[in-house]
Amino acid sequence: MRFVSFERDGKATLGVREGAQVRILGDETLESLLARGVHLNDYAQERTSGEKIAAQGLKFLPPLRRPPKIICVGLNFADHTSESNYAQPDYPTLFFRVHTSLIAHEEPMIRPRVTDSEGLDFEGEIAVVLGKGGRHITKESALAHVAGYALFNDGSVREYQFKTPQWTVGKNFDGTGAFGPDLVTADELPAGAKGLLLETRLNGEVVQSANTDSMVFDVATLISVISEAITLEAGDVIVSGTPSGIGWARNPKVFMRAGDVCEVSVEKIGTLRNVIADETAG
Template sequence: MRLVSFERQGKPVLGIREGEQVRVIGGETLEALLARGVDLLQHAQANASDELLSAADLKLLPPLQRPPKIICVGLNFADHTSESKYEQPDYPTLFFRVHTSLIAHEQPMIRPAVADSEGLDFEGEIAVVLGKGGRHIAKNDALSHVAGYSVFNDGSVREYQFKTPQWTVGKNFDGTGAFGPDLVTADELPPGVKGLLLETRLNGKVVQSASTDEMVFDVASLISIISEAITLEAGDVIVSGTPSGIGWARTPRLLMKAGDVCEVTVEKIGTLRNVIADEEVAG
């Protein structure tokens, strides 16, 4: 099942994607449903309306607009670790995103108006959305906590990322975390999204390409390890890491400018597309 969040008359609405159309299933957000412990398939079946809308005409929202936590994983592909000049850590490199950085499919990804930045870098990734939380989750039970998966572009302002040893600021500029377009429920995908192709294209050219099998820490491991320290909650999003090919590591650097089009495609999940736009500053 493919769930789509979109805006209608200023309010979020949830629907099921059916080819080129979306069937409306109600106004309760995905994060609210997950927090209530609702079975998404049963909810969709019980609340599916007769109303079908053209998917192309919808103003999409991120699948979750205010998830409880957005936990990002750095250096989770060995080739990306190597191009970034780090030693491969034996523990996941974790940092957080804030919900105010999120944008939807086909919304502009914002290149910030800061004087000491050359541009915005791309990082195609898979987002893991939890259907239930917990603490000290066993690895062999971890995938049962997953509601579904989506696509993420962890847009990074590199100069700010590396101003300090903590990466947080460079990963949290408003309008840089693209998320969507759909949440694909876990039952429609290989367990732990094993063996799927992840690709990023900039202006139509492939700049990142890797299999999810190349992840240093797979989805089950990430959930289990993170839950050793942090109580995970239904609706939490784990952004699981990017492969090599980032623009910052290239010579010359390949950073995104206004008018560029960045697309991230994950096999069986979908394509997330955003046009880059310069931030408009009043005055």
């Protein structure tokens, strides 16, 4: 199933996408449902009488607006590691995002107004949403912890990312983490979202293209390795890494400017679209 979060009459609302329509489920959030241990497909199937509205024109929200944790994975495609002039790590490169950086499908991605913020870059990725957590999760059981998958554009302010050896600031400017539009339940996709074409387009031009089979650390490995150190929780989001083609690595460099349109697409999941806008004073 495909769950969408959107705003209706000034209130956050949850629904299931059914073709060109969305069947309304109510105002309980995905965060709340997952925290309660609710099986999402069962929940939707029990609520078959919900009103149906057109999907077109909805004001989408991120599938989860306040996940317990957003854990991002760097250098998870070897070609991206190479273009970034790093040696390929033999352990996942992890950093965190904060929920205040999240934006929804069709919401502007914000190019910050700090004086040297020329380098707002794109990174198309798949986000893994956990349906249950745990510690010391085995690789063999890890995929049973996945509720579903969504799209992510890990918008990166490169000058700030590389001000220090830690990438946190450049990865957490407000309005730079595009997330959505659908949470596609795991049963709709190949196990671990393997074998899917991931593409990023800037103003219609393909700038990133790779198969998810090329991930250095697959989804099951990421869940297992992270849980060796960190207790994972239902509703946690793992942003699983980007392939080569980023603007920073190009010659000349290619960055996103106000008015640009950036789209991230993965087959069987959909397309995440955002227009770039300059941050206003205030």
